[in-house]
Amino acid sequence: MQLNPHTGSSAPSRDTLGRRSGRRAGRLAGAAAALTLAVALGPLTGPGAHAADNPYERGPAPTTATIEAARGPYAVSQTSVSSLSVTGFGGGTIYYPTSTSDGTFGAVAISPGYTAYESSIAWLGPRLASQGFVVFTIDTLTTLDQPDSRGRQLLAALDYLTERSSVRGRVDASRLGVMGHSMGGGGSLEAAKSRPALQAAIPLTPWNLDKTWPEVTTPTLIFGADGDTIAPVSSHSEPFYMSLSSSLDRGYLELNSATHFTPNSSNTTIAKYSISWLKRFIDNDTRYEQFLCPLPRPSLTIEEYRGNCPHGS
Structure with missing residues (x-):
């Protein structure tokens, strides 16, 4: 010193x-x-761990309020597809997130029911797209065709969406799903059976003469309605669900105080659980598992819910 x-x-x-x-x-x-x-x-x-593990995750962390809201975090654009410009189905409307900053999105095609048009299921387009999906609500070749035809048309719509549509660059062709109402719901089961690569299927008060679907390997959520007299749950939705493999990620939600046509109008319960199912299985986004597991309990809008929990896919 x-x-x-x-x-x-x-x-x-x-x-x-x-x-x-x-x-x-x-x-x-x-x-x-x-x-x-x-x-x-x-x-x-760190906090971004899940996003790093899952490149398909889109949008902020969900809450009950955000998935029950009439619109999600994404602004939505839409484009019409003329029946004259396509083959295999009747045209329709594509709804998609306006933003391009998040890369590609998973996609879902939706079919209307017997005698019905695209307008009957159009509410689902912007509602699902605003949560981070490309959504194609379609018209069919005829309003009178059967479920097997509806299934083929759903797949034709997905092929058009991913291969020829003006928004094909926004779609991840490996992450696709199908939905449908009534005859279109039966068609969504047909589509899932025909194309196992589909990531999710959601039949809405479905109708089909075929009651058994053990071949389906796509995670499937079936909506029934307790007051359905056209496709009663006892002869349609319930046996459809029960016939799915017990090893499959599957769900059955029976709407309370509902009819066969409940899916034709904006419905928070249908939207909430459809969004959760599509996010969980098309985007592999486990942030949405909380809304599916533990299994939803009976409520003012849910008569009953059955399914496996937790999900493995």
């Missing part, structure tokens, strides 16, 4: 300063190494 001539106080020697500088440099080097390691490991262990 040396005496400071200006203050009379002691001052550290050069050797001491050297040792301190060395220790300081060591600490700084260690901190830099730790920071580098933290940056490298951040995507694996």
Whole structure:
């Protein structure tokens, strides 16, 4: 230790300063190494861990309020598809997130029911698209065709959407699903049976003469209605659900105080659980598992809910 001539106080020697500088440099080097390691490991262990593990995740973390809202976080654009410009189905309307900053999105095609037109299921287009999907609500070749035809048309619509449509660059062709009402709901089961690569199927008060679907390997959520007299749950939705493999991710939601035509109008319960199902299985977004598991309990809008929990896909 040396005496400071200006203050009379002691001052550290050069050797001491050297040792301190060395220790300081060591600490700084260690901190830099730790920071580098933290940056490298951040995507694996930090708040963004899930996004890093799942590149298909879209939109902010969901809450009950956000998935029950009439519109989700994405602004939506739409484009009409003329029946004259397509083959295999009757044209329709494509709804899609306006933003391009999140890359591609999963997609779903939706069929109307017997004698019905696209307008009967049009409410689902902007509602689902605003949550981060490309949605194609379609017309069919004839309003009188049967479920097997509806299934083929749903698949033709998806093929058009991913291969020829003006928004094909916004769609991830590996992440697709189908929905449908009544005869179109039966058609969504037919589509899932024909194309196992589909990631999700949601039949809405479905009708089909075929009551057994053990061949379906697509995660399937069936909506029935307790007051349905056209496709009563006892002879349609319930046996459809029961025939699905018990090893499949499957769900059966029976709407309370509802009819066969409840899916034709904006419905929060249908939207909430459809969004959750599509997010969970098309986007593999486990942030939505909370709305499906534990199984939803009976309520003013839910007569009953059956399904497996937790989900494995």
